[in-house]
Amino acid sequence: MFAVGLAGLLVCPQAVEDRLVGQRAELVGIEELRRGCGRCEDCRWVAAGTHPDLHLIYRQLNREHPDADVRKRKALDLGVDVLRHFVIERVGLTPIRGRCKLFIIREADRMNPHAQNALLKTLEEPPGHTIIILLATAPDLLLPTTLSRCQRVRFDPLPTAFVQERLRSRYPDLSAEQAAWYARIGEGSIGRAGQAVEDEWYERSRRLGARLAELASSRPSDLVQCWIEESKSLGQQYAERDEDITDTEATRRALKALLQLTAAWYDETLRRMTGLATDADSGSSAHGLGGGWECDRPIAAIDRIAEAEGQLDLNVNTQLCLEALVNDLAASARGDAVAA
Numbered sequence: 001m002f003a004v005g006l007a008g009l010l011v012c013p014q015a016v017e018d019r020l021v022g023q024r025a026e027l028v029g030i031e032e033l034r035r036g037c038g039r040c041e042d043c044r045w046v047a048a049g050t051h052p053d054l055h056l057i058y059r060q061l062n063r064e065h066p067d068a069d070v071r072k073r074k075a076l077d078l079g080v081d082v083l084r085h086f087v088i089e090r091v092g093l094t095p096i097r098g099r100c101k102l103f104i105i106r107e108a109d110r111m112n113p114h115a116q117n118a119l120l121k122t123l124e125e126p127p128g129h130t131i132i133i134l135l136a137t138a139p140d141l142l143l144p145t146t147l148s149r150c151q152r153v154r155f156d157p158l159p160t161a162f163v164q165e166r167l168r169s170r171y172p173d174l175s176a177e178q179a180a181w182y183a184r185i186g187e188g189s190i191g192r193a194g195q196a197v198e199d200e201w202y203e204r205s206r207r208l209g210a211r212l213a214e215l216a217s218s219r220p221s222d223l224v225q226c227w228i229e230e231s232k233s234l235g236q237q238y239a240e241r242d243e244d245i246t247d248t249e250a251t252r253r254a255l256k257a258l259l260q261l262t263a264a265w266y267d268e269t270l271r272r273m274t275g276l277a278t279d280a281d282s283g284s285s286a287h288g289l290g291g292g293w294e295c296d297r298p299i300a301a302i303d304r305i306a307e308a309e310g311q312l313d314l315n316v317n318t319q320l321c322l323e324a325l326v327n328d329l330a331a332s333a334r335g336d337a338v339a340a
């Protein structure tokens with residue numbers, strides 16, 4: 001969002017000053033904002049992703065590469081062919097609209113070393129009026145030579161209230177309670193929270209919560225079944241969104257997301273026990289836990305879930321991993337000590 005906003009500001013011939021007032025200024029922490037006008041041709045093209053001087057670079061661009069061999073490849077990382085053809089060969093061209101040229105490289109931390117080395121010279125001496133933005137969630141995966149040629153801009157988590165407000169304007173159908181829930185689960189990222197909305201995490205979390213609440217008295221296999229079913233439908237959505245991940249990888253990611261949701265349910269429980277939950281949270285239930293639950297139980301459960309998440313990364317047998325986890329969570333719900 002920031003990169004595209006910056007692009008709008010730079011290509012718009014009539015950029016405007018916004019004075020932020022009241023709650024907006026408080027939430028964002030600034031009072032003045034310079035941005036593209038949002039109405040001119042340049043701004044409209046930026047918003048639509050079709051501005052001729054704005055180049056969006058991403059893994060799957062290999063499908064538009066002139067070389068058939070490159071087109072056939074799975075875009076597991078951001079390869080040298082994509083960078084050569086779509087970035088390095090184009091930075092030297094004159095901007096079509098005359099103001100500046102921008103390259104936004106998504107998932108830059110997935111550039112392989114070969115690609116990064118090819119890009120070094122361009123990063124070091126980009127032609128005038130050229131701006132290259134590397135977006136990375138794990139910048140430390142980039143080579144030191146790449147990092148040393150970039151100015152690093154860190155994005156801290158946004159205030160939850162701000163994310164909540166943005167979610168409500170983007171998804172008018174969300175209730176206040178749902179928006180608050182998604183804002184928390186997004187951990188300060190509008191993008192992550194929005195993705196969770198699209199993937200219907202709230203509904204999934206309610207279904208999971210119903211199973212978790214009756215864990216002490218139900219068959220543990222019911223919860224395993226619930227995880228497997230939810231991960232199938234979620235994994236399908238992941239696979240549709242990114243054709244380049246394998247089905248196994250999509251299912252693994254979906255399972256990890258569900259474990260994260262499970263941990264979030266224990267987190268909600270904990271917040272309610274400690275009185276941190278606000279009125280907006282009150283729709284979700286933590287029935288069935290009994291009044292005797294002490295704070296260390298949900299904390300231990302969250303730790304145990306994190307352990308299982310780590311195991312899924314190590315290619316353990318998924319079914320066994322989930323069964324062991326459920327047994328421990330059920331034992332905890334019954335009041336036995338959680339196995340370490």
Ligand SMILES: [Zn+2]
Pocket residue numbers: 012013014015036037038039040041042043044
């Ligand atoms: Zn404009």
